[in-house]
Amino acid sequence: MFQIFRFFSNNKSILLFLFLEFVSLVFIFRSHSYHQSKYITSTNRLSGYLITKSHNIKSYFGLKEKNNDLVLENVILKNELERLKQLNRPVSMLSVDTIRKYKFVSANVIKNSYHKRDNILTLDKGTLDGVKPNMGVILPQGIVGITINVSEHYSTVVSILNSKTSINVKLKKNKHFGSLQWNGKTYKTAQLLDIPTQSNLKVGDTLVSGGQSIFFPEQIPIGIVSKIEVKNRNYERIDVQLFEDLSALHSVYVVVNKFKDEQKELEDKSESQMNHE
Amino acid sequence: MSKEILKYIFLLLLLPVLQEMIFNNINLFGYVNPTIFIVFVFIFPVYKNKTWILLFAFILGLSIDFLSNDNGINAFALVFIAYFRLTILKFIRGVSFDDVDEIDIKHLENLVMVFWIAIVTFIYSFIVFLLEQFNFHLLGQVLLKTILTSILTSLLLIFGMQLFNNKKSNVW
Numbered sequence: 010m011f012q013i014f015r016f017f018s019n020n021k022s023i024l025l026f027l028f029l030e031f032v033s034l035v036f037i038f039r040s041h042s043y044h045q046s047k048y049i050t051s052t053n054r055l056s057g058y059l060i061t062k063s064h065n066i067k068s069y070f071g072l073k074e075k076n077n078d079l080v081l082e083n084v085i086l087k088n089e090l091e092r093l094k095q096l097n098r099p100v101s102m103l104s105v106d107t108i109r110k111y112k113f114v115s116a117n118v119i120k121n122s123y124h125k126r127d128n129i130l131t132l133d134k135g136t137l138d139g140v141k142p143n144m145g146v147i148l149p150q151g152i153v154g155i156t157i158n159v160s161e162h163y164s165t166v167v168s169i170l171n172s173k174t175s176i177n178v179k180l181k182k183n184k185h186f187g188s189l190q191w192n193g194k195t196y197k198t199a200q201l202l203d204i205p206t207q208s209n210l211k212v213g214d215t216l217v218s219g220g221q222s223i224f225f226p227e228q229i230p231i232g233i234v235s236k237i238e239v240k241n242r243n244y245e246r247i248d249v250q251l252f253e254d255l256s257a258l259h260s261v262y263v264v265v266n267k268f269k270d271e272q273k274e275l276e277d278k279s280e281s282q283m284n285h286e
Numbered sequence: 287m288s289k290e291i292l293k294y295i296f297l298l299l300l301l302p303v304l305q306e307m308i309f310n311n312i313n314l315f316g317y318v319n320p321t322i323f324i325v326f327v328f329i330f331p332v333y334k335n336k337t338w339i340l341l342f343a344f345i346l347g348l349s350i351d352f353l354s355n356d357n358g359i360n361a362f363a364l365v366f367i368a369y370f371r372l373t374i375l376k377f378i379r380g381v382s383f384d385d386v387d388e389i390d391i392k393h394l395e396n397l398v399m400v401f402w403i404a405i406v407t408f409i410y411s412f413i414v415f416l417l418e419q420f421n422f423h424l425l426g427q428v429l430l431k432t433i434l435t436s437i438l439t440s441l442l443l444i445f446g447m448q449l450f451n452n453k454k455s456n457v458w
Contacts, residue, residue: 022336026369029344033365036351036358037417056352063307122355124317124431126419129355165355193424256316 145224151253
């Protein structure tokens with residue numbers, strides 16, 4: 010017994026070293042499964058406070074770009090409004106199911122990240138503003154990611170610049186579906202996978218969000234196909250140039266899908282029924 | 287000793303704030319940020335056992351992880367260099383292994399100091415980026431990030447510590 014005690018006291022440093030490294034590794038490995046990345050996040054009050062302060066200082070320097078972005082978005086919305094007026098129908102009647110289905114909550118990105126393999130962002134909105142885990146986060150011209158951890162005032166978002174994200178997209182011209190993932194190289198391009206060869210894909214084709222996802226509305230512009238590598242008549246690699254610059258995120262919209270739970274429940278139910286048979 | 291420890295506890299609170307408010311916004315070439323908080327490992331005094339520095343390094347690393355959504359990567363790397371900092375120093379100076387505790391890190395020769403900071407910073411950055419990518423296929427990218435980040439960090443640390451060294455009597 011005494012010898013055990015002496016062994017511990019003689020090797021105190023190395024034992025403590027190994028213990029602390031082990032604890033860190035547990036944190037790191039846990040985070041590598043999607044749903045467990047909730048141990049060390051910036052959604053706690055203290056970190057949230059600090060990065061909000063830091064963001065407030067930074068945001069002064071980006072006011073001009075921010076303004077330009079807003080003007081640009083306004084133009085797009087105005088054009089859309091004009092187009093709808095031309096159709097001579099009341100706006101609210103036209104996309105009635107879309108209006109009912111989705112609600113948008115605006116939020117600021119107080120912590121951006123785009124140079125890691127698995128990027129996670131922090132927003133300044135949380136449960137008090139109606140944000141919950143597993144909600145889509147979008148921009149006028151693109152998709153940012155999906156929320157995972159939400160506290161009262163803050164939430165973290167798994168970026169599309171993350172190895173665990175896969176976004177359902179479709180070709181604007183012929184509605185063929187594929188999924189968008191990121192290979193970790195540059196934040197300007199993502200990779201398109203699982204698209205059928207009969208989709209007749211060409212460089213310059215536009216991709217929009219598909220309607221199969223419960224996180225995002227349909228038809229959000231995402232990017233254009235910038236490079237296609239073909240091998241044995243199959244697509245080897247397809248690069249997609251993203252419309253939005255994910256290195257300069259200011260304001261984003263969180264998508265509240267009112268029917269998400271209903272749709273999810275139905276899908277899960279059907280799946281379990283299929284498995285039973 | 288307890289008074290000295292208080293000083294480093296203060297530093298423990300200050301460094302994450304400085305890192306987040308200032309040094310994480312440098313974004314050289316779009317993504318290179320100096321990790322100046324590792325200065326802690328270079329200025330923490332040498333004690334007989336490593337308990338204090340290991341615990342402090344772990345807490346500091348975790349605070350950085352909390353701020354940057356990094357899940358323990360910085361804690362791992364910081365504890366690692368905190369444990370091996372003197373081994374590396376001895377390796378650079380070529381001193382025999384038994385005078386570990388007598389190294390006075392406040393009065394190192396300039397050249398030794400520069401090499402020490404550069405090597406430890408390199409190791410730190412390499413561990414962080416490797417764990418972050420979690421993928422050996424992207425080793426080229428990991429090395430590039432490591433080299434750029436550690437050069438920037440080392441330069442800032444060497445420059446900054448030189449500044450502090452001159453006024454050491456009244457600051458520390």
